Amino acid sequence: MDVSFIQKPEIQQLLDRAAGVQESGGNSRLKAIFRDLTQSVMELIVKHDISESEFWLAMKYLADSSAEIGLIVPGTGIEHFLDLYMDAKDAEVGASGGTPRTIEGPLYVAGAPLVEGDVNLSIDPDEGTQTLYMSGAITGPEGEAVPNAIVHVWHANSKGWYSHFDPTGEQTPFNNRRRIKLGKDGRYAFHSKQPSGYSVPPGGATDQLMQALGRHGNRPAHVHFFIEAPGYRTLTTQINFGDDPFAADDFAFGTREGLLPVPSRQGDTAYIAFDFQLQRAASEDDQNFSARYRAEATSEPEKEIA
Ligand SMILES: [Fe+2]
Numbered sequence: 001m002d003v004s005f006i007q008k009p010e011i012q013q014l015l016d017r018a019a020g021v022q023e024s025g026g027n028s029r030l031k032a033i034f035r036d037l038t039q040s041v042m043e044l045i046v047k048h049d050i051s052e053s054e055f056w057l058a059m060k061y062l063a064d065s066s067a068e069i070g071l072i073v074p075g076t077g078i079e080h081f082l083d084l085y086m087d088a089k090d091a092e093v094g095a096s097g098g099t100p101r102t103i104e105g106p107l108y109v110a111g112a113p114l115v116e117g118d119v120n121l122s123i124d125p126d127e128g129t130q131t132l133y134m135s136g137a138i139t140g141p142e143g144e145a146v147p148n149a150i151v152h153v154w155h156a157n158s159k160g161w162y163s164h165f166d167p168t169g170e171q172t173p174f175n176n177r178r179r180i181k182l183g184k185d186g187r188y189a190f191h192s193k194q195p196s197g198y199s200v201p202p203g204g205a206t207d208q209l210m211q212a213l214g215r216h217g218n219r220p221a222h223v224h225f226f227i228e229a230p231g232y233r234t235l236t237t238q239i240n241f242g243d244d245p246f247a248a249d250d251f252a253f254g255t256r257e258g259l260l261p262v263p264s265r266q267g268d269t270a271y272i273a274f275d276f277q278l279q280r281a282a283s284e285d286d287q288n289f290s291a292r293y294r295a296e297a298t299s300e301p302e303k304e305i306a
Pocket of ligand 1: 105
């Protein structure tokens, strides 16, 4: 049987009714999307002749995997696809250029201490790893210094765990997380205990999927950023360490050309010089963060360090 089966009047009527097409209430955009989504699932079932057992196995997987949805989405390439789609739409309206955007990932926590100056991100000792020094400038499309930017920076510790999400419970809240308020010159500098790459939780839903696909669930060491500044488009990006073994093989597809600096390493220290170039905001909305749900916590003022 082929997918033309879906075009049978009985199936099309089922889709209309399931999506509330004839109902006056509800959200018309959602109805249209939901109808197409349901039809796509039906087409998949027919195209691959999915059995009832296989279908319910997939439903069980979905039901059990909700806690890892933030890893499954990048692991499937969909989060990177969103970036590629936004890039393509930018290109259509001539809004390309600047530092590439890349995936946010699921581990940002709002409310990190707002600090100024040459900032130390690491509260916890995290012995045995290099100290990372990273600095550079935030510029606009013409290379102009961007004044009054806020750089949100977050990364894992040397074990690959993020504060607030560390199952060992050993990290101080907001360890390796800060919002850095910049001045008129747009220059930033911070140091921290160098992060390691990490893998998805062994045996978890993402790991199961990766193994079933013959893939791995590793990310190279990386540092996440949001950069916001009045009049400029908020940038979501990250740098991945160019000398990490997984630099070119990131399970989450977060590594992009232009975002792979190779740290210069000497003894206990690693240096990265990296400039970020923002685009000008074309609308008020460009300056906002996406409406993605994010964890939130409150930082205690005495923990703020400059
Ligand atoms: Fe990350």
